[in-house]
Amino acid sequence: MGDAATILHADLDAFYASVEQMLDPTLRGIPIAVGGGVVLAASYEAKAFGVRGGMPGRRAKELCPQLRFVGGHFAEYQRLGDAAIRILDDFTPLVERISIDEAFADVAGTAHLFGAPAAIAETVRRRVRAEVGLPISVGVARTKHLAKIASQVAKPDGLCVVEPATELEFLHDLPVGLMWGVGPATEARLAGIGVKTIGQMAATPRQSLEKLLGVAASDKLRALAFNRDPRAIVTDRRARSAGAQSALGRKPVDPQVVRGALLHLADRIGSRLRAKSMSGRTVTVRVRFADLRAVTHAATLDAPVSATGILAEVAEDLVWQVLDQHPEERFISLLAIAVSHLERQAVLQLELPLGFADEARRPGSKRGASRWLADRAMDKVRGRFGWEAIGYGAVSGSSRSVPDGFRELAEKEL
DNA sequence: TCTGGGGTCCTAGGACCC
DNA sequence: TCTGGGGTCCTAGGACCC
Numbered sequence: 001m002g003d004a005a006t007i008l009h010a011d012l013d014a015f016y017a018s019v020e021q022m023l024d025p026t027l028r029g030i031p032i033a034v035g036g037g038v039v040l041a042a043s044y045e046a047k048a049f050g051v052r053g054g055m056p057g058r059r060a061k062e063l064c065p066q067l068r069f070v071g072g073h074f075a076e077y078q079r080l081g082d083a084a085i086r087i088l089d090d091f092t093p094l095v096e097r098i099s100i101d102e103a104f105a106d107v108a109g110t111a112h113l114f115g116a117p118a119a120i121a122e123t124v125r126r127r128v129r130a131e132v133g134l135p136i137s138v139g140v141a142r143t144k145h146l147a148k149i150a151s152q153v154a155k156p157d158g159l160c161v162v163e164p165a166t167e168l169e170f171l172h173d174l175p176v177g178l179m180w181g182v183g184p185a186t187e188a189r190l191a192g193i194g195v196k197t198i199g200q201m202a203a204t205p206r207q208s209l210e211k212l213l214g215v216a217a218s219d220k221l222r223a224l225a226f227n228r229d230p231r232a233i234v235t236d237r238r239a240r241s242a243g244a245q246s247a248l249g250r251k252p253v254d255p256q257v258v259r260g261a262l263l264h265l266a267d268r269i270g271s272r273l274r275a276k277s278m279s280g281r282t283v284t285v286r287v288r289f290a291d292l293r294a295v296t297h298a299a300t301l302d303a304p305v306s307a308t309g310i311l312a313e314v315a316e317d318l319v320w321q322v323l324d325q326h327p328e329e330r331f332i333s334l335l336a337i338a339v340s341h342l343e344r345q346a347v348l349q350l351e352l353p354l355g356f357a358d359e360a361r362r363p364g365s366k367r368g369a370s371r372w373l374a375d376r377a378m379d380k381v382r383g384r385f386g387w388e389a390i391g392y393g394a395v396s397g398s399s400r401s402v403p404d405g406f407r408e409l410a411e412k413e414l
Numbered sequence: 415t416c417t418g419g420g421g422t423c424c425t426a427g428g429a430c431c432c
Numbered sequence: 433t434c435t436g437g438g439g440t441c442c443t444a445g446g447a448c449c450c
Contacts, residue, residue: 035418037418038417038418038419053450054417054418054419055415055417056415056416056417056418059415059417098449098450099421099449099450100450101450102450180448180449181423181447181448181449183447183448183449184447184448185446185447185448186447214424214425216424216425217425217447239420239421239422240421240422240423241420241421241422242420242421243419243420243421244419244420245418245419245420246419247417247418247419282442282443284443284444291416292417295444295445296443296444297444298442298443298444299443300442300443334418336419338420338421402419406418406419406420407418407419407420410418410419410420410450411419411420411421412420412421412422419450420449420450421448421449421450422447422448422449423446423447423448423449424445424446424447424448425444425445425446426443426444426445427442427443427444428441428442428443429440429441429443430439430440430441430442431438431439431440432437432438432439
């Protein structure tokens with residue numbers, strides 16, 4: 001990490017909602033929420049009423065009776081998010097995208113070409129507004145952590161530059177909740193010992209903090225509180241796992257329900273993996289009961305898998321192990337599958353013998369070869385006619401489940 | 415406030431090996 | 433006989449982020 005403020009954190013403001021307001025001028029200046037059953041994003045006008053992402057639509061309407069709900073233009077979000085972040089590429093190759101609407105960039109060494117970091121940040125903001133049509137806030141500082149906090153302070157539609165000489169002064173009056181890694185649980189614990197600001201955390205004796213949060217966590221937070229953040233820009237981040245989940249409302253523990261849901265989830269994950277010639281060795285399932293208590297269970301296989309049928313069977317085994325261990329639970333509210341220990345397969349055919357190897361665990365099931373061929377055939381049909389054209393029976397999910405377009409946006413590049 | 419879906423990382427404890 | 437120490441892998445759970 002250098003000794004000058006050269007890290008930019010660029011963050012599109014209320015991204016989905018801003019896109020909707022750009023596309024439809026009648027939505028500008030009024031409180032809107034993208035979504036329906038669940039609020040996926042809220043405009044600043046809606047946030048003023050306390051409406052937040054993740055909030056049930058009904059609750060949002062209570063807080064803000066005039067709230068307008070709009071369906072999402074998910075393909076547009078992807079296109080416009082890409083376009084905005086791409087503008088950073090014009091200033092430095094050191095760009096780290098961390099979500100659809102957010103990225104870090106390090107402009108150290110490009111000052112002779114484009115001017116000081118603050119000037120670059122202003123240019124980025126102006127260009128995103130002019131070329132993409134969206135407001136974006138930018139923080140500039142010496143470390144990633146501080147740049148990210150600065151962009152939050154800059155919102156909405158602002159710029160915040162933190163010079164090295166004033167770092168701690170800037171940081172110490174801010175609430176601890178702005179720090180990376182301090183969520184509701186940690187925030188509540190800290191409040192319990194009277195620590196509300198980053199400065200108060202910095203002033204807390206190390207031992208007290210360790211007793212509260214453990215050695216590792218307190219070391220990390222103390223470092224951040226003194227703006228010692230060692231993280232560098234990482235330009236190529238690959239996903240380490242791929243998963244899917246489905247909220248079920250309140251479903252009785254029933255073999256048909258479980259099998260149908262898991263097949264659907266395995267199908268989503270399997271087709272994503274196969275599209276990138278990836279497969280994974282560890283299958284983790286998560287079962288959430290009616291009271292929202294969740295249990296996970298995992299198995300690591302001898303060979304990596306990506307076939308939908310095999311994934312579904314392994315997951316089904318694991319889920320029943322969980323359910324057998326909790327016979328008192330009669331309803332489930334969510335099922336999830338995740339595949340990790342991902343590896344890339346140089347040749348897709350590699351999956352054939354691997355499929356066979358895995359099949360050996362399960363006498364009596366269909367042969368791996370025919371499954372692999374069936375998956376490939378299905379992938380091809382979908383390639384031509386779309387994902388919905390063919391597949392395993394629709395998941396009997398809750399009426400609140402989010403649009404597929406939203407799920408896809410959240411998927412990380414494998 | 416009991417609420418969706420996709421992820422990441424950390425920790426503690428146990429199994430197993432040398 | 434139960435006595436050492438370190439490394440790696442795996443699993444479950446928790447917290448966090450967008």
